[in-house]
Amino acid sequence: MNFVDLLNANPFEFTEEEQKSVNEYLEKLGRIAREETGQEMLVHPEVRKQMIALGLVFYGDELLLELQRNVAAQRDRINLVNKIITANVKAYKIYSIPILLFQIAGLMELINDKNTAAIYRQFLNCQRGYIPSELDMLFLNQIGADVAEVNEAIKTAQQKVGPLINY
DSSP: HHHHHHHSSSSSSOOOOHHHHOOOOOHHHHHHHHHHHSSSOOOHHHHHHHHHHHHHHHHHHHHHHHHOOOOOOOOHHHHHHHHHHHHHHHHHHSSOOOOHHHHHHHHHHHHTTHHHHHHHHHHHHHTTTTOOOOHHHHHHTTTTTEEEEEEEHHHHOOOOOOOOOOO
């Protein structure tokens, strides 16, 4: 699978598993809102995009746990990593926060994808000059990424592909 092409593809569709995971996450948030306020949750479209992207990231996290527990055949492990990457690419396309590119590149390394360096470079390009909004900070918090982790990701990506040259 060419993940660079998927990053550039428009539009894309969710798999049944991805859609189920996103729906379960949105339903969970709606249930929490109803329990807390007694009302249905109304959200800004950007927040909804973030919630959908988080549902995909959490789906990928569940698959990653399955991968860590599973001692399946190598082909099955590659298929599972492909699903995780695909979910994260879709999350990035919905809510483009640079750290997701770093995570995608790290997953691509697991399967020795030939385009890994290109994604690390894309992460560095997107991260340059990036100032997270309050909404972005909420997303980063939800996926457990703080400023120190993002800075470490930048250093790691630079070690893997070298620093970007300003022209």
